[in-house]
Amino acid sequence: MNAKRLTALLTLSLAILCLGCPSQPKPTTGPAERRAAKQAERAGQPARTFTIGMSQCNLGEPWRVQMNKDVEEAARKHPELQISFKDAQNKTEVQQAQVREFVAQGVDLLIISPKEALPLTKPVAEAYDKGIPVIVLDRKVQGDKFTCFIGGDNVMIGREAGKFLVKKLGPSTSLGAVSVSNRGKGSIVELKGLMTSTPGQERHDGFMEGIKGSDLKIIFDADCHWLEPDAQKEMNSALSRFDRIDAVYAHNDPSAHGAYLAAKQEGKGREKRIVFIGIDALPHEGIKYVEQGILAATFQYPTGGADAIDIALKILNGEEVPKNIILGTRLFTKDTLPAGQYIAPGEQS
Amino acid sequence: MSEPSTPRPREHPPALRRALTALDRYRGLLALLAVFLLGVVFSPRHLTTGQSLFLTGENQANVLFEYAEYGILAAGMTLVILTAGIDLSVGSVLGLSATAFSFLMIAKGWPAWLAILACCLLGAACGTVNGALVSALRIQPFVATLAMMVAARGLAKLVSGGIKVQPGAQPWYAFQSAPPHFFGWMTSPVIGDWLKPITLLFLLVIILMAVLVRFTRFGRHLYAIGGNEEAARLSGIQVGRSKTSAYLLCGLLAGLAGICNACRMELGDPEAGFTYELDAIAAVVIGGTSLMGGRGGMMLTLIGTLIIGYINKILSLNGVEEAFRLLAKGAIIVAAVLIQRRR
Numbered sequence: 001m002n003a004k005r006l007t008a009l010l011t012l013s014l015a016i017l018c019l020g021c022p023s024q025p026k027p028t029t030g031p032a033e034r035r036a037a038k039q040a041e042r043a044g045q046p047a048r049t050f051t052i053g054m055s056q057c058n059l060g061e062p063w064r065v066q067m068n069k070d071v072e073e074a075a076r077k078h079p080e081l082q083i084s085f086k087d088a089q090n091k092t093e094v095q096q097a098q099v100r101e102f103v104a105q106g107v108d109l110l111i112i113s114p115k116e117a118l119p120l121t122k123p124v125a126e127a128y129d130k131g132i133p134v135i136v137l138d139r140k141v142q143g144d145k146f147t148c149f150i151g152g153d154n155v156m157i158g159r160e161a162g163k164f165l166v167k168k169l170g171p172s173t174s175l176g177a178v179s180v181s182n183r184g185k186g187s188i189v190e191l192k193g194l195m196t197s198t199p200g201q202e203r204h205d206g207f208m209e210g211i212k213g214s215d216l217k218i219i220f221d222a223d224c225h226w227l228e229p230d231a232q233k234e235m236n237s238a239l240s241r242f243d244r245i246d247a248v249y250a251h252n253d254p255s256a257h258g259a260y261l262a263a264k265q266e267g268k269g270r271e272k273r274i275v276f277i278g279i280d281a282l283p284h285e286g287i288k289y290v291e292q293g294i295l296a297a298t299f300q301y302p303t304g305g306a307d308a309i310d311i312a313l314k315i316l317n318g319e320e321v322p323k324n325i326i327l328g329t330r331l332f333t334k335d336t337l338p339a340g341q342y343i344a345p346g347e348q349s
Numbered sequence: 350m351s352e353p354s355t356p357r358p359r360e361h362p363p364a365l366r367r368a369l370t371a372l373d374r375y376r377g378l379l380a381l382l383a384v385f386l387l388g389v390v391f392s393p394r395h396l397t398t399g400q401s402l403f404l405t406g407e408n409q410a411n412v413l414f415e416y417a418e419y420g421i422l423a424a425g426m427t428l429v430i431l432t433a434g435i436d437l438s439v440g441s442v443l444g445l446s447a448t449a450f451s452f453l454m455i456a457k458g459w460p461a462w463l464a465i466l467a468c469c470l471l472g473a474a475c476g477t478v479n480g481a482l483v484s485a486l487r488i489q490p491f492v493a494t495l496a497m498m499v500a501a502r503g504l505a506k507l508v509s510g511g512i513k514v515q516p517g518a519q520p521w522y523a524f525q526s527a528p529p530h531f532f533g534w535m536t537s538p539v540i541g542d543w544l545k546p547i548t549l550l551f552l553l554v555i556i557l558m559a560v561l562v563r564f565t566r567f568g569r570h571l572y573a574i575g576g577n578e579e580a581a582r583l584s585g586i587q588v589g590r591s592k593t594s595a596y597l598l599c600g601l602l603a604g605l606a607g608i609c610n611a612c613r614m615e616l617g618d619p620e621a622g623f624t625y626e627l628d629a630i631a632a633v634v635i636g637g638t639s640l641m642g643g644r645g646g647m648m649l650t651l652i653g654t655l656i657i658g659y660i661n662k663i664l665s666l667n668g669v670e671e672a673f674r675l676l677a678k679g680a681i682i683v684a685a686v687l688i689q690r691r692r
Contacts, residue, residue: 051396089671092614097415101666104407106396118515118528119614122536142527196513196616 050109050316052083053102057115057139058090061226062254063280063303067113067137070305078313092119099123103130109316111308113137116196121145133315137304140198148311150304150325153345154202155209157299157329160343161277162210164297164331165247168275169216185214186246189238190221191231191259193251199301200226203251203279219245224255231255235262245274253278253286253298260294281332281340290332300330300340376688377637377652384656388663402666410543414536416658417551418443418606418613420651422625423632424558425602427650428595430633431562431571433578433642434483434490436596439603439629441501442475443622446607448505451514451617454531458523461531469604475501476600480593498626505619514617528615535612547609554602559647571595575642632657635685656685 054071056064068085075081084107088095092115100123102110110127114120117140125145128134133147140149169186190207193200200223219242222234231250238245239262250256256278263271280286281300289295304327314321330340372379392403402408413420422439429436446468453464475497482493516524535546562568570591573581582588606625611617636653638645660681664674 084668086665086668087671093415094665096613097411097665100411101402104395104402104405104411105393106398108396116616118616122533122615196515 049080049082050312051105051107052081052109052111052312053105053107054083054085055095055098055102055110055112055114056085056087057095057113059087060090062282062285063252063301064113066282067303067305070303071111071308072305074306074309078309081309081312088115090115092116095120096123099127103127103132107132109133109135109312111135111137111312114139114141116194117142117198118196133312135308135311135315137308138199144323147315148321148323148325150307150311150327151199152301152304152327152329154199154301155206156343156345157279157301158203158206158208159210160206160329160331161203161249161279161297161299162207162212162216164210164277165216165249165275166211166214168296169246170214186216187219187242187244188216189235189242189245189248189259190218191224191234191248191250191255192221193224193226193255195223200251207249216247224251224258226252226255228254228258231258232262235259236266239263239266239270245270247275247277250276250278252301253280253282253289253295256295256298257285257289260289281330287332287337290334290337293334297331297333300332302327302329377649380635380685380688381652381656381659384659384663388659388666391663391667393666403663407543408662410545410548412655412658412662413548413551414543414545415662416654417547418609418622419625419628419632419657420551420654421554421602421606421609422629423636423650423654424554424647425599426626426629426633427636427638427645427647428558428562428571429490429599430630430638430640431575431642431645432592432595433575433640434592434595435494435630435640436476436479436599437491437494437626438475438479438497438501439599439606440622440625440627441498441505442472442600442603443607443610443625444619445475445501445505445508446472446604447611447614447621448509448514448607448617448619450608450611451528452508454529455514455516455524455617456519456522458529461529465608468608469601472604472607473597473601476597476603477593479600480596483596484589484592502619505621509617509619511619513619515615532612532615535609547612550605550609554605555647555651558598558602559651562647567591567594572643575644577643628657631682635682653685656681 052075054068056068059065059068071083075083084102086098086102088098095115096119099110099112099120103126110124110132112120112124112134114124114136121142124134124136124141125143128145128147136146136149138151140151165186165188190204192204195201195204220238222238224231224234231254235248235258248256248259250259256276260271260276263274275296276294277297278286278289278295279299279301281298286295286298290298307325307327311321311325326345328342328344330342332340388403389401392401394401422443426436426439449471450464450468453459453467454461459467479494479497482488482496483490486493510519512518516522516526516528538545539549562571570581570586573584573586574588574591578588607622610621614621632653633645633650634640634653635656636645636649636651638649660678664677669677
């Protein structure tokens with residue numbers, strides 16, 4: 001390998017690196033703005049830009065793409081905020097390293113949606129102890145070393161999903177003036193999300209509460225890790241094992257859709273007889289599926305992206321914020337489209 | 350007068366020739382230096398102090414910490430590759446060890462030293478099976494270790510019961526809310542502000558393995574076997590035993606790496622280490638050890654691991670998108686191998 005070839009190859013690597021680097025978000029303060037800021041300072045008014053680091057666990061999930069979009073749109077209305085996004089591609093070690101990098105960079109605030117609670121607890125705690133406020137979105141970390149948690153109430157959503165199926169699968173109620181208690185009857189397949197994450201556990205627990213006392217039985221359940229291909233695979237085995245499936249409760253819409261496709265591809269027409277329900281209700285995904293009749297219902301799981309920016313601004317201005325903010329949900333069915341039926345946190349429908 | 354029919358090769362002046370030979374000998378180190386310089390040039394800065402994020406002691410310690418597992422795996426892989434073999438099972442054995450370690454400590458409440466011993470033995474046992482398959486049953490290393498890769502993954506899921514082993518995952522676990530103190534100890538600084546036990550373990554493993562490969566008879570046997578197995582056998586080297594020992598050590602180191610993984614994640618994931626074997630092989634190859642066996646060494650593997658680690662760190666610090674990251678890494682692997690190729 002002579003020096004010429006060596007140089008050529010190093011240059012090639014450099015070139016590839018340069019190609020990749022433009023994805024770094026451009027700072028919103030160019031020289032002109034910085035000068036303006038200095039002028040404003042001199043005029044006696046403080047002007048400062050805040051850098052917020054956003055650590056997302058997996059942009060492979062459409063719901064998380066939406067979360068990042070919500071954060072970005074909300075931040076665009078406040079030019080003093082500059083957001084730096086990092087995606088861990090569903091790898092825990094990568095997310096740990098990215099949190100460490102944000103801390104080393106000296107961000108003013110950290111927003112994180114952790115992949116799993118336990119491995120991310122320590123890096124988040126280290127950031128918190130160094131004085132960096134931390135907003136945790138959607139999935140919790142353990143302990144209380146964070147500034148604010150914003151998330152939906154997955155237990156409540158699971159419960160509402162359970163109650164929806166009880167109503168949907170049960171015998172019709174009321175004989176005249178006497179209402180017959182609707183006990184609901186049927187076999188259910190539960191396609192779960194990642195069970196080491198709190199939303200998966202809570203959507204399951206809530207669902208079990210919701211179907212308590214009814215005749216609904218879960219005949220098959222599997223951990224599909226929130227992913228559509230996994231859900232399709234698991235549904236295939238459920239379909240081959242059981243002749244009678246009345247409903248599929250999937251912890252998110254992609255999983256529900258995967259189950260629908262599995263039933264359709266089975267060729268026996270079961271996709272018309274099974275009731276599919278999911279959670280997330282993204283406009284181009286879950287809500288579309290309800291419009292198309294693929295899903296009987298979907299529950300909106302708000303990303304909390306916009307709320308995160310509101311809370312971030314409060315924190316950066318030195319205001320007190322609550323430790324936990326629980327968001328409500330909306331039920332989307334053919335009847336409640338397009339706006340859905342709002343269910344507040346803690347409310348029983 | 351007859352002119353020579355073949356063109357004369359370009360002759361460098363003696364001084365330049367000496368310089369180029371030196372350059373050639375230290376090409377691995379030079380590649381690492383080049384990557385380091387790239388890191389310095391492309392380093393983002395601290396938002397308030399303006400200091401380079403790349404050029405801090407903490408950053409170097411972070412790279413060593415984050416790539417400790419890959420480095421330990423690569424060290425074991427070097428031994429096997431020196432004999433012209435390969436071990437595809439190291440990732441799965443890492444997962445098995447991580448799961449078993451977490452299970453023994455979190456679920457069964459074993460003391461740390463006993464769990465470490467058990468998991469190292471477990472890794473060594475997997476390695477011995479690999480070695481036996483390769484030397485006694487004469488199965489190709491690729492195939493034998495492929496089988497172990499799949500089987501070890503299955504064992505890991507068996508040990509964990511299919512879930513991730515973490516405090517409170519089952520009601521009968523000894524630890525219900527937080528993992529044992531040892532887990533946190535391994536990932537907290539012990540010397541100064543940044544040197545953690547996992548980092549120190551990585552360095553210790555590299556040094557021990559370097560001594561083993563360079564200064565012991567066993568090490569020289571590995572080179573001989575990789576260079577020409579028949580000649581080695583005919584000259585009296587116990588080829589089967591040496592090869593099995595190489596695989597045994599490789600498995601043991603995979604077990605050690607699994608323990609590090611469990612401490613870092615604070616849980617035992619049966620899927621841990623998935624595709625890690627590819628990164629280990631890449632580190633060995635980029636470092637300069639030949640896949641054909643017989644050439645290379647432990648220090649070269651350290652260089653290879655650091656090159657991969659620094660490149661990943663540079664891409665991560667600069668927030669480069671995943672797509673470009675993967676493309677860049679592919680190009681760099683090819684470039685590094687071309688640079689390492691002998692004239």
